[in-house]
Amino acid sequence: MGDDGTVASTASKGRQTARDMVLSMLVILLGVGVVYLFIPHDDSLDPVRPITYDMELVTARRAAPYPIAAPVGLPETWRATSVRYRGQSDQGAVWHLGFMDPDNEYAAVEQSDGEPERFVGEVTRGAEPTGRTRTVGGREWERYEGPTYDALVLKEAEVTTVVTGTAPLDSLAQLAAALSTGEGTGKG
Incomplete structure (x- = not known):
């Protein structure tokens, strides 16, 4: 072998x-x-790219079956980062406007004429009601807390408005206080 x-x-x-x-x-x-x-x-550059949302706001206000809310008078340190309106979805007619607050925390305005509890659960990523409220702009907003987002929720007959995000409650309240459904467009 x-x-x-x-x-x-x-x-x-x-x-x-x-x-x-x-x-x-x-x-x-x-x-x-x-x-x-x-x-x-350049790692020192801000990775957030602010957007303008005036045209989307005007379009959504014309198309939506409820009054679209957007902030008026927020300081320039609040930067809009995302916007969209969907006239038809599994959540009804949905408006979204996202921001970075002055401390680079996320905050968003979410609105829908769909089923409130399902909508709130989705946009807050599972936040739960705390049983407490916060008065903002003369209205009682329900407080929600969750592992990802906290929120202020205003349920009305024709629309549910949610101000949610990683921003602290005071920032969420500042955004909620700036909301207007008037014809004036927000900063953007």
């Missing part, structure tokens, strides 16, 4: 394959490093 060299050849190929893989990874990492060095980037 002779040795045909199969075992030695297989072991040698295994080491060669591992070595080739390590060399390939080093070449890839070197390429990534070069790209990182030569592409300009």
Whole structure:
């Protein structure tokens, strides 16, 4: 019986394959490093890109079956980050307007003419009523707390308005106090 060299050849190929893989990874990492060095980037820039929402607000106010609320008179340190209106959804007609507050916490105005409890649960990501209220702008808003978002909720006959987010309660109340359903557009 002779040795045909199969075992030695297989072991040698295994080491060669591992070595080739390590060399390939080093070449890839070197390429990534070069790209990182030569592409300009500034980590001090604010990653939040503020938006304007005047046109969406006007359009939503024309189309919605309820008065659309948007803030008026918020300081410039509040930055709008997202806006959308859906006339038909599984939650009814839905209005969303998202902000970053002065401390870079998220806050949003959410409105719907759909089933209130289901809508509130969805937009607050499962926040629960606390049994407490907060008077904002002369109205009693229900307080909700949750693992992700807290909220102030105003349930009316034709619409449920929710001010929710990671922002502290005082910021949520500031946003709620600035809400108007008038024809004046908000900052944006």
